Amino acid sequence: MIKYAHFFYDYFIDLGVSKVTSKYLNLLVLLIVTLVVILLLDLLIRKVLRLLSAKVASTTKSNFDDLLIANRVPRNIAHIPALYLAIESIPLVFNDFENLHVFFEKLMQVAGIILGLWIVRSLLNTLKNYFKTLPRLRDKPIDSYIQVFMIFAWVVGAGLALAVIIGGDSLWKFITGFGAATAIILLIFKDTILGFVASIQVSINDMVRIGDWITFEKFGADGDVIEINLATVKVQNFDNTITTIPTYALISDSFKNWRGMTNSDGRRIKRHMLIKQTSIKYLNTEDIERLKKIEIISVYLNTMQDKINSFNASHTIDKSVLINGRNLTNIGVFRKFIQTYLEQHSAINNDMLLMARQLQPTAQGIPLEIYCFTKDKRWESYEYVMSDLFDHFLAAVPYFDLELFELPNDTSFKQS
Incomplete structure (x- = not known):
């Protein structure tokens, strides 16, 4: 493939264009051609995958594949071949520009990491929506666990992106120096950490489920729980207002859950x-x-x-x-x-x-x-x-x- 790196360069030289100008014109033409091919490939694969996924979804009884389409999982996956082609084309397009070669190679690798995160996010949202359709999981705080996995994925993705940008050795030095900022990080993510621990305790002890009627006088909440996520619990009051309660407040403060009454005989x-x-x-x-x-x-x-x-x-x-x-x-x-x-x-x-x-x-x-x-x-x-x-x-x-x-x-x- 590298042998075609100077195809247009030779053509411009034959036309009498200077070497420097021919080099830049060669870069421009190769860049345009590569972008056109990548965009056409991406468009073609997206359309094919969309048609195939819609056809498969219409023939199955499960709603999982419908949720995959709704959360754009096939569409995100369709970008992988185009991204792969873009990465493979960098040595060809930037053969004579070492600095640009390194820059765009790192840029495409970071783009690949971001694309991977988007695919993971789409899959996690699909799982969240699917689990909520299951009767035995419908009242569980699924949002909290999905958010934890997503935070973990973003942290890993950020680490990989840093490794690509600054190199492995520099990344290790950065991580060792990062320990000094641990206290600040813990302070910034205090609510997230407390919410995660609270979500686990709420789920294990079966303190609150989605659909429960709770009364929380401290926060002025008196209604049905409509959402439990990592940081907050949303309660729709009987006047249709929404009260947001920190998740950790469910284990640190006293509230009344009316589930026992609704499950009883009177x-x-x-x-x-x-x-x-x-x-x-x-x-x-x-x-x-x-x-x-x-x-x-x-x-x-x-x-x-x-x-x-x-x-x-x-x-x-x-x-x-x-x-x-x-x-x-x-x-x-x-x-x-x-x-x-x-x-x-x-x-x-x-x-x-x-x-x-x-x-x-x-x-x-x-x-x-x-x-x-x-x-x-x-x-x-x-x-x-x-x-x-x-x-x-x-x-x-x-x-x-x-x-x-x-x-x-x-x-x-x-x-x-």
């Missing part, structure tokens, strides 16, 4: 009403007879009244004073009313914990807490069921001669 309702303590009283016979008209507790009241009367009679209790012996209270019957109502409600899961209980008395009254689980865990359905329950219980309070605590307002002063 979503918890835990809310209380404040009952005025002065409204609590024993029930006399007239009160009990009035409350028996409430159907869901009528059987309970009849049963309890018989038991209490039997106990008091057998122990000759003096019932002229109501506090003596056993008695029913309005708050106790109200708790039974709530309990029974919850047990009969179609939206409440009776297979999970269910109760109406008193909490520690406070300065505002006695908290009467409802604790149960809804069958439907969807947010809108859950809120609807909870509101419907408390609508009913709040309206039922006066029927038991109870009062809810409420701070005084203008209406209260007007009534007084």
Whole structure:
């Protein structure tokens, strides 16, 4: 091939052109011809590979080859023959220009390294997209691992490029001197290193998956995880805003993951009403007879009244004073009313914990807490069921001669 290096030089000499001018004209013509051949070869191979890859992709059931095409893997690979031809053509084109020969040879080798990195990047993006289509890997932080491999590839590529540009011996001297800057490098890549370690811990401990609903008050996040990568975790809040959280914050700070609730058989309702303590009283016979008209507790009241009367009679209790012996209270019957109502409600899961209980008395009254689980865990359905329950219980309070605590307002002063 070298024997053609002076083909145009000899032609120009025969035309009477000077040796120096002929040398440069020879370089120019060879350079143009080589570039035209390289571009035509690159265009031809790209078109052939694109047609072949599209034909193969249409005949297979897997979507992996479709992802290869979408990430331009065949297109990037198609540049290899043209680059190889360019490298092989350098001795021919720059035969009489040693400095340019060395320069362009190194330039093409660096271009080859960059092309290799682009091919690796395309393959890694293809693997990332493909893994996300697999059900068992869909909720894993694939982005984090792909980014780590890409960073490693770029570091190796940069090292090879330096080796080409400054030579092997100079590169070794550069690496030995590079140790002094390690502290600075670690500082620059601190977030990347922390994010990588955090990604591994998050994945191994199964702390967060894509699709999980998490609440992270420190960062104002309350929504679904849509992406986990090396440096950040993206959360789409319920108002459709996006909150970005550093990945390492998942292992250094406290957050709430609602996955356990979504995987369970119900979503918890835990809310209380404040009952005025002065409204609590024993029930006399007239009160009990009035409350028996409430159907869901009528059987309970009849049963309890018989038991209490039997106990008091057998122990000759003096019932002229109501506090003596056993008695029913309005708050106790109200708790039974709530309990029974919850047990009969179609939206409440009776297979999970269910109760109406008193909490520690406070300065505002006695908290009467409802604790149960809804069958439907969807947010809108859950809120609807909870509101419907408390609508009913709040309206039922006066029927038991109870009062809810409420701070005084203008209406209260007007009534007084």
